[in-house]
Amino acid sequence: MSADAIYLDYAAATPPAPEVQEFMQALLMSTGGTANAAATHLAGRQAARSIEIARGQLAELLHTTPGRLVFTSGATESDNLAIQGAAHARAHRGRHLVTMQTEHKAVSDTFRALEKAGFEVSWLPPDANGRLDERQLTAALRADTQLVSVMHVNNETGAIQDLAAIGAICRDRDVLFHTDAAQSVGKMDIDLSAVPVDLLSLTAHKFYGPQGIGALYIADRPGCQILPLMHGGGQERRLRPGTLPVHLVAGLGAAASLARQKMDDDHAHVSSLRARLWEGIRRVEGVRETLPESVCYPGILNVSVAGVEGESLLLALEPLCVASGSACNSQSGEPSHVLRALGLDDISIQSAIRFSFGRGTTAEHIEEAVRRYMQAVARLRDIAGDARAA
Amino acid sequence: MSADAIYLDYAAATPPAPEVQEFMQALLMSTGGTANAAATHLAGRQAARSIEIARGQLAELLHTTPGRLVFTSGATESDNLAIQGAAHARAHRGRHLVTMQTEHKAVSDTFRALEKAGFEVSWLPPDANGRLDERQLTAALRADTQLVSVMHVNNETGAIQDLAAIGAICRDRDVLFHTDAAQSVGKMDIDLSAVPVDLLSLTAHKFYGPQGIGALYIADRPGCQILPLMHGGGQERRLRPGTLPVHLVAGLGAAASLARQKMDDDHAHVSSLRARLWEGIRRVEGVRETLPESVCYPGILNVSVAGVEGESLLLALEPLCVASGSACNSQSGEPSHVLRALGLDDISIQSAIRFSFGRGTTAEHIEEAVRRYMQAVARLRDIAGDARAA
Amino acid sequence: MRPDDPYSPEVRLRFANPVNALPLKGAYPVALSAAASMPGEICEIQFSAGIEHGRIAEIGFRALACPHVIAAADFLCSELRGLAVSAFATVWTNKLMAALSIPEEKTGRIFLLEDALTSLGEQYAAEHEMG
Amino acid sequence: MRPDDPYSPEVRLRFANPVNALPLKGAYPVALSAAASMPGEICEIQFSAGIEHGRIAEIGFRALACPHVIAAADFLCSELRGLAVSAFATVWTNKLMAALSIPEEKTGRIFLLEDALTSLGEQYAAEHEMG
Ligand SMILES: Cc1ncc(COP(=O)(O)O)c(C=O)c1O
Numbered sequence A, B: 001m002s003a004d005a006i007y008l009d010y011a012a013a014t015p016p017a018p019e020v021q022e023f024m025q026a027l028l029m030s031t032g033g034t035a036n037a038a039a040t041h042l043a044g045r046q047a048a049r050s051i052e053i054a055r056g057q058l059a060e061l062l063h064t065t066p067g068r069l070v071f072t073s074g075a076t077e078s079d080n081l082a083i084q085g086a087a088h089a090r091a092h093r094g095r096h097l098v099t100m101q102t103e104h105k106a107v108s109d110t111f112r113a114l115e116k117a118g119f120e121v122s123w124l125p126p127d128a129n130g131r132l133d134e135r136q137l138t139a140a141l142r143a144d145t146q147l148v149s150v151m152h153v154n155n156e157t158g159a160i161q162d163l164a165a166i167g168a169i170c171r172d173r174d175v176l177f178h179t180d181a182a183q184s185v186g187k188m189d190i191d192l193s194a195v196p197v198d199l200l201s202l203t204a205h206k207f208y209g210p211q212g213i214g215a216l217y218i219a220d221r222p223g224c225q226i227l228p229l230m231h232g233g234g235q236e237r238r239l240r241p242g243t244l245p246v247h248l249v250a251g252l253g254a255a256a257s258l259a260r261q262k263m264d265d266d267h268a269h270v271s272s273l274r275a276r277l278w279e280g281i282r283r284v285e286g287v288r289e290t291l292p293e294s295v296c297y298p299g300i301l302n303v304s305v306a307g308v309e310g311e312s313l314l315l316a317l318e319p320l321c322v323a324s325g326s327a328c329n330s331q332s333g334e335p336s337h338v339l340r341a342l343g344l345d346d347i348s349i350q351s352a353i354r355f356s357f358g359r360g361t362t363a364e365h366i367e368e369a370v371r372r373y374m375q376a377v378a379r380l381r382d383i384a385g386d387a388r389a390a
Numbered sequence C, D: 001m002r003p004d005d006p007y008s009p010e011v012r013l014r015f016a017n018p019v020n021a022l023p024l025k026g027a028y029p030v031a032l033s034a035a036a037s038m039p040g041e042i043c044e045i046q047f048s049a050g051i052e053h054g055r056i057a058e059i060g061f062r063a064l065a066c067p068h069v070i071a072a073a074d075f076l077c078s079e080l081r082g083l084a085v086s087a088f089a090t091v092w093t094n095k096l097m098a099a100l101s102i103p104e105e106k107t108g109r110i111f112l113l114e115d116a117l118t119s120l121g122e123q124y125a126a127e128h129e130m131g
């Protein structure tokens, strides 16, 4: 990659923290860090120990106990395990499920597959601030509703949902509550000893851990049972078989521990970056903040702009690495379903850019982003001239 | 782990090759190596490029084309994806499936789950050499048979199956053929342009790649379709969603490329080690080679011994890191279903030790293993004295 | 084009510096202008040309479109400048796709350019040959 | 015991060097021997004891068993040596489990040791007190 690339796509993937990298590297060079944790010999026990330490670190971050955490390959798998697993485990009680229109594809595509398998899904819209209206949720719940899935922080807009309020409504009606917290774990405090969440998905590469490892939290209460997606060696309480990848699990643990220490500083840092970025680009004529900071996790700023074609904007912004809509959708070319649900028209959606930043982002990066964004919009409008849409 | 540990459990996990480690480390320190490969920006494209290079390296190892390979989290997931995916995709044609009694749990537990879901499974026994009798296979196939799954190299005994012969029988009857090749990929030449295999599972950490990454090969021919286990961002031809872990995929690719170069040397190396090991321990009274080298991959030597309790034998062998039965079963304490299917009695099974070795194993390690095995058996027999079973 | 780059060097170059993205300057005996757009997509293109002695003396474009269309329009202008007006009727798409290594899924948008040129040609014919 | 080690240091030590894994040496006024085994498992244990003046003068064991049972048998012999024969009737299991940090799932096997000792005590009673 060209040396001057400026990485502003932390919502798609955060680079692993140097501490995490070093720790993984040390494990990869040791017998205990590369053994099979299911083996009973010295090296295997060492591997198992690394894994249990990591489980403890993640439990501490989430204010829960290690036994509640099952390691997976990432949030996509956690979402599938939680949603398919709960839907099938409770299918004998009812086949109605509830989610939102603004979920990540790992959630929405899973619900769509369940629809094909005979489940009924209610898709709730967000309000103008991207949030779930709790009265709508209450109204949607039925006697046969088994599961509600609402993400914590939206990956495209940063919109935050009120887990405590949603969880309370679900508990009240004996409905399981799953949340995809891929974008918030390690960045916002989530206290699972207090917030009534039953199932929570996370992935390490969104909080400075490695790619390819995630976890599912499963609450310890009656009725909170799920069926596995896969079968095999009996690992992870038979819910997720397969050799546990020691260096990845340990990397996740180290990232969790680091996140706990740095959470306040990280949050203050991205808040100030977001303010600076928006202050800079709001001067562009026709630019619009998709959602205001007050309702968002501040590490994400989603903006759209009039009179500019999105693909050209992205190329004109190079070497800024930013996302057009969700990184998970960016190759499909379809307009973002999240921005649509928020009421944006297709012209605005196609011009939307998601800036997202984190620990490694500096004020200089932000200044450069502002400069390039202004320049790119001006240049493209120049090329468009009279052909330019209103 | 104590410095003098001798690692002889390569069938459970191989340490990543130094070349693989270095390559992954370099990626972990680069923006392109830690970005989301689904992103269209510079860093994302760099990530995507690393992934496609790796896919090409793996394709070369297997004599196939990159487009046939789907990355997964390991062989357990590949087995589940292949078996569940093919069974469900072809359920409208028939619900009869065939496998062996000596498969890895990732295969056998998946078939057991399918039995519960209304599929019928024929479990074929091995012959005295651990091999599938092809006449038995032919006899087991029915008009409604959809899938045969037979592993390439057995993880407990090293027994090799004849993929070409089994595949030919399956092709002839329009039945899909899946093989779990976790123990053979990178160690034995598998030519997918010639051998009629439809689905093949592999995992990187069995051939000097990292843990947490594997692949499924899916043949390009009519009828060879599978349904996904998970839903989400559309990655891997919609068969396996989720952010692709760049450093792991690249590590797998590097390991594949290295395996191709070293395959002959590696094979000669483990052959000579196995011979040396068996030459040494066959002198112990009552010791038995579970299967002879002539029918096995030589990186595995499974032996049982009379008059010794297995758990004490494992502890007495420390700091040798060896497995009692399969590493995947070692925590369950049940006698190995594989050794049972070979006709071993429970007393022999509980004393069985799997030695497995690889690139990092030296003749000195083997000499030390021989010495310790002889010593351990002698000492335990001494403690047993008259109490000793016949 | 690197396998991981959807844009060929030619596209990148023209997109970065589209020398022909200009309003028509100067006065010409015949001044033509034609636009085309892709329904349901952000893809609008406009050519303006000055014709002198049956030749394309000057031509420029405006585009609110993706990088491939901008680069292709720019390339077209450079190619057309100085040619006889009959060049408007040439089948350009294949040449554009090849010269700029444009991916197949963009074919529809590239046709749009041809449409606009055809329409320039028709305009010229209507106004001057037939007139 | 490290959390990743199923064997406590006490178990490791006694397993590595079971000083009491011996046949009975020397001649004693009363020589007893009792064995116990676990059906369906490889777990066989035998104690031999020499009794003098109602005291356990010497005691040794033999075991074809797991490390916990070997260590526990060895520990028991050390504890019993010198005690009155009534010690055979003591409830040892809890003490053994605690002293050697034996995991719960091994309780059944540890009971086996107690069974063998009880049987030594009964033998002694049958042969000498009642006789
Ligand atoms: C034959 C076989 N299949 C499947 C597996 C499972 O592989 P993984 O743990 O990478 O999922 C293993 C090893 O554990 C194996 O030896």
Ligand SMILES: Cc1ncc(COP(=O)(O)O)c(C=O)c1O
Residues within 6 Å of the ligand: A011, A012, A073, A074, A075, A076, A077, A104, A106, A151, A153, A154, A155, A180, A181, A182, A183, A203, A205, A212, A214, A328, B241, B242, B243, B244
């Ligand atoms: C909200 C959300 N859920 C799920 C995922 C999927 O995570 P992974 O790619 O680790 O499976 C992502 C990111 O890609 C995400 O942002």
